[in-house]
Amino acid sequence: MIPFNKPCTIGNELDYIKDAISLGKLCGNGKYTNKCQSFFEEKYGFKKCLLTTSCTDALEMCAILLDIQAGDEVIMPSYTFVSTSNAFVLRGAKIVFADSESNNPNMDCNEIEKLITPRTKCIVVVHYAGASCDMEKVAEIAKKHNIFLVEDAAQAVDNYYISKTGNKIPLGSIGNLAAFSFHETKNIICGEGGMLVVNDENFVKRSEIIWEKGTNRSAYFRGEIDKYGWVDVGSSFLMSELTAAYLWAQLESIAKIQTRRLEVWNLYNSLLKDVQSKYGCTLQTIPSHSTNNAHAFYMICNSTEERGGLIKYLKENDAQLVFHYLSLHKSAFYSDKHDGRELPNADRYSDCLVRLPIYYDITNEQVQKIAEKINSFYADYTK
Amino acid sequence: MIPFNKPCTIGNELDYIKDAISLGKLCGNGKYTNKCQSFFEEKYGFKKCLLTTSCTDALEMCAILLDIQAGDEVIMPSYTFVSTSNAFVLRGAKIVFADSESNNPNMDCNEIEKLITPRTKCIVVVHYAGASCDMEKVAEIAKKHNIFLVEDAAQAVDNYYISKTGNKIPLGSIGNLAAFSFHETKNIICGEGGMLVVNDENFVKRSEIIWEKGTNRSAYFRGEIDKYGWVDVGSSFLMSELTAAYLWAQLESIAKIQTRRLEVWNLYNSLLKDVQSKYGCTLQTIPSHSTNNAHAFYMICNSTEERGGLIKYLKENDAQLVFHYLSLHKSAFYSDKHDGRELPNADRYSDCLVRLPIYYDITNEQVQKIAEKINSFYADYTK
Structure with missing residues (x-):
């Protein structure tokens, strides 16, 4: 795994x-x-x-x-x-x-x-x-x-x-x-x-x-x-x-760590281009007013179900993908204190964002395997 | 030191x-x-x-x-x-x-x-x-x-x-x-x-x-x-x-650590008996409802000046003694929030309590040297 x-x-x-x-x-x-x-x-x-x-x-x-x-x-x-x-x-x-x-x-x-x-x-x-x-x-x-x-x-x-x-x-x-x-x-x-x-x-x-x-x-x-x-x-x-x-x-060793993480980020980004262009799953974008420290590599799926399927498929193929935050305005602790405004983008990231493994020790082969499995998930999913 | x-x-x-x-x-x-x-x-x-x-x-x-x-x-x-x-x-x-x-x-x-x-x-x-x-x-x-x-x-x-x-x-x-x-x-x-x-x-x-x-x-x-x-x-x-x-x-290794600390405590206690009996400087007492984990060894001097002199004398003789808390009811932060009651015992410990080095690695020779210097301070101080 x-x-x-x-x-x-x-x-x-x-x-x-x-x-x-x-x-x-x-x-x-x-x-x-x-x-x-x-x-x-x-x-x-x-x-x-x-x-x-x-x-x-x-x-x-x-x-x-x-x-x-x-x-x-x-x-x-x-x-x-x-x-x-x-x-x-x-x-x-x-x-x-x-x-x-x-x-x-x-x-x-x-x-x-x-x-x-x-x-x-x-x-x-x-x-x-x-x-x-x-x-x-x-x-x-x-x-x-x-x-x-x-x-x-x-x-x-x-x-x-x-x-x-x-x-x-x-x-x-x-x-x-x-x-x-x-x-x-x-x-x-x-x-x-x-x-x-x-x-x-x-x-x-x-x-x-x-x-x-x-x-x-x-x-x-x-x-x-x-x-x-x-x-x-x-x-x-x-x-x-x-x-x-x-x-x-x-x-x-910060330069060494950051350089390697950025290599991993760029490798994911190039290997997953098709997922975005063919299947509408959005890859992470770096705003034009920001540099990239490669802290995370994430994608936005088209739906919660699609994300669930992707996570499950990758788990079956020995890689761990994870979602991230639940919107705090909808949390058990704060929903009754929130003023009721809808925050649709936050909800979409709660429902559809998924993060890929990115760390100093991950190998190019592991990144390639993960990207390949994501590509094959989408090829099957959208058939 | x-x-x-x-x-x-x-x-x-x-x-x-x-x-x-x-x-x-x-x-x-x-x-x-x-x-x-x-x-x-x-x-x-x-x-x-x-x-x-x-x-x-x-x-x-x-x-x-x-x-x-x-x-x-x-x-x-x-x-x-x-x-x-x-x-x-x-x-x-x-x-x-x-x-x-x-x-x-x-x-x-x-x-x-x-x-x-x-x-x-x-x-x-x-x-x-x-x-x-x-x-x-x-x-x-x-x-x-x-x-x-x-x-x-x-x-x-x-x-x-x-x-x-x-x-x-x-x-x-x-x-x-x-x-x-x-x-x-x-x-x-x-x-x-x-x-x-x-x-x-x-x-x-x-x-x-x-x-x-x-x-x-x-x-x-x-x-x-x-x-x-x-x-x-x-x-x-x-x-x-x-x-x-x-x-x-x-x-x-808790048993080993506690055993050694208690040895050190007992050594201080026996070597400093005279300070208490002759000069009125009170050694730490363990209440009858408590066991002793030898966390500290302290003495209560007769005055702040005496304590200051003792700390200075020991420092000149290469050992570090330290006082402890300042009464919180008299602190800059809380004195105006305190209800004005006098707390004389707390103040006395603030003014007169002094702690001796006690830790796993201290040697019996070091303890003996500290006790000897304390004894000689009092012999001179009260002449």
Whole structure:
């Protein structure tokens, strides 16, 4: 069976874990945490990075930093992972779900402005499958209405928005705040882990306090104050050095990992052209304002039944394809809190989107086998 | 310099991490998570255990499970770590701080009942330095007033309450819920990590949902439901398998670790008798209703100045002694929210308690050297 995902181990992970153990510091904020944070700050120009135990936790830090209060409204896509919304619901926010674009699952930025009310505190964009949202448009809306912009960049490591003037702007550097994931299903991994990015200077100092359980411990260790104490809310957001050591090995090899994933992506894309042209099953499209970090390779089937058949057929032929999110506005938890608007594109992706195995260790032969079986499924299915 | 703490690596940690990597599952809820959870359930009779990213996060799960709402009151000691309170403050609770006992930092259980109001939702006891609170008394109060009981057992791994009838009851098994820590400063470690214990059957099902980001994913993987979705609030509480693998190696050797720590504790205790009898500096006492897990060895100095002098003298003689919590009712964050009651015992521990190095790898020679220097400090100090 070719699994949907296989966590990548690229080389130095165990050596760095061994080193972390030998250094006698296994809690957070040590050598490897600092190396990883500096890497992101230097390579992508993020103002301040803080490794966290998950992307979910980084999003929770965003909600705390933005001082979300009961009744504040937060606009986000319905087609996203539960953590995007839970992080804000936990602070009392009302979630206002927006539909996806017709040709890709990212939030339709033309829909945002009509959802803004005097209670709107923030827009959370999600770069689905790593592909950039229309960041100039959404940043302009946020600025015009004086509301905050958060990037849920869980899937968007090492990817770029292409501006109207042709500049490549790193995803995660545009919002006031951004959150990344290093969960084992992502391009760059450490098992469970994430990172908060603070681009807005106004949030830098407080982000460190919230990260350190609501204490001014970081300032204490820099010698800025005599003793540290409880000064704010906060939680235990620090990533263990064991995990950060694994992450550092991955970051050292980020170019190698990304190059291989893009090869796999391009191979799928070329081998499945017929499925699109002959059978109307849409292959993933990368928006013209985005580069491709090959986080996922997905297709949009013509129906839920077709998708079910395809998944079943591939399973019988030893490969695991999987669908993705269920629209959050229709979830058991939130459907009675949603305002009733139909979000047909989100529903279509819920019903028809299917993802193919893509990871560093997959071989060209495996990709070819999967593509071949998909082609033969469609040849039979549409007979 | 003899450090205050040195994280322990007992033997199989790297082998198990290597194994976790080879199994191709590095996110949470895998082989090592299950081994660790089963270990605690079987050895201590905890009903349900869930590994978390930290003890803080386990306490946050408690606050969510108890459905803490804005204005609900939670009684806890002032002499504790910020996480005990932050976890409940994040859900909107008003914290009602209780004083410590006169002869040890645990909450004075005789003070609890007068703090109970119709808004009191829960009592959180903290087993300071691992030593048990008076659990029969506090359980009786909670039952009488129909409020919940949570054990912050961060420091209390493998320790027991001794009941009036002489039974040894594992700490963490008595409250409706309990939280443990495996931070590198604890007896059993994994860098950053913790565990929620659910003893109250009413919370078992929902604890799994909150642990899995507010989804019914666990039920899905057990085949109980067809697909999983968003059914509740929640967060990303799972501990990575990398970390759980490290933890499992420690649990395998728990007897060895605990035996050595207790030897160190007993050595300090015998070598420092004179300090107590001659100079009035009180050595740590273990309440008669508690066993000793040797999490810490501490002394209570006669004054803050004496403590400062002692720490300075030991530092000059190459050993690191450290004080501990600042009373939370006097913190910058909470002093204006506290009701003004004086908590003199908590303040005394804030001002005068000092902790000595105690860890698996410390040698008898190092302990002897530290004790000797403490004795010579007092001989000079009181001349």
